[in-house]
Amino acid sequence: MNIILLGPPGAGKGTQASRLVEERGMVQLSTGDMLRAAVKAGTPVGLQAKAVMEAGELVSDAIVSALIGERLDAAEAHGGAIFDGYPRTKAQAQALDLLLDERGEKLDLVIELDVDEDALVDRITGRFTCAACGEGYHDRYKLPRVQDTCDACGGHEFKRRPDDNEETVRTRMAEYRAKTAPILPIYEARGLVRRVDGMAPIGEVGAVIDALLDG
Numbered sequence: 253m254n255i256i257l258l259g260p261p262g263a264g265k266g267t268q269a270s271r272l273v274e275e276r277g278m279v280q281l282s283t284g285d286m287l288r289a290a291v292k293a294g295t296p297v298g299l300q301a302k303a304v305m306e307a308g309e310l311v312s313d314a315i316v317s318a319l320i321g322e323r324l325d326a327a328e329a330h331g332g333a334i335f336d337g338y339p340r341t342k343a344q345a346q347a348l349d350l351l352l353d354e355r356g357e358k359l360d361l362v363i364e365l366d367v368d369e370d371a372l373v374d375r376i377t378g379r380f381t382c383a384a385c386g387e388g389y390h391d392r393y394k395l396p397r398v399q400d401t402c403d404a405c406g407g408h409e410f411k412r413r414p415d416d417n418e419e420t421v422r423t424r425m426a427e428y429r430a431k432t433a434p435i436l437p438i439y440e441a442r443g444l445v446r447r448v449d450g451m452a453p454i455g456e457v458g459a460v461i462d463a464l465l466d467g
């Protein structure tokens with residue numbers, strides 16, 4: 253089973269990917285992580301990528317393809333691959349088809365975790381945590397029972413992440429749409445795209461994904 257997992261920030265993509273890796277033995281092929289790992293390990297492709305990056309240039313599709321090829325064989329020996337952050341362009345989508353084809357494999361599904369942008373803004377902009385124990389709270393949905401006192405540890409200091417604001421959330425959503433716009437139509441045309449409600453509780457999202465993978 254080879255899938256592409258898509259989802260904007262806040263949709264829980266990382267959580268679901270980790271779960272698939274843990275429960276199904278799938279291998280997550282995240283190009284950013286793979287590049288860093290290959291450079292660090294000094295593999296032939298890593299050395300090539302390092303030279304390109306040190307020259308301040310973008311790593312080419314050929315290098316990324318070679319990198320994915322290196323890891324794909326390992327992924328196939330396990331539970332399949334989860335592509336994360338790749339492909340981004342039509343050319344990369346074609347390269348991926350070729351890489352899979354060479355191995356007698358194919359892309360089975362493109363799963364997109366869908367979010368309602370306004371609901372996401374509402375969820376993210378209200379959240380804050382206890383500075384001492386990390387217990388999570390929300391301005392509208394979960395205030396401490398006693399004002400300014402953590403339910404869990406009695407602490408009085410709370411913190412908010414500076415990027416938990418509406419502008420940042422909307423900018424990230426726009427970036428996500430721009431990044432996925434080139435490839436979604438390709439996979440839509442092939443009938444591979446499945447949308448899962450990323451606003452549902454984590455367990456429910458997981459169950460829907462499992463049903464898609466097993467169906």
Ligand SMILES: [Zn+2]
Nearest residue numbers: 382385402405
């Ligand atoms: Zn606390």
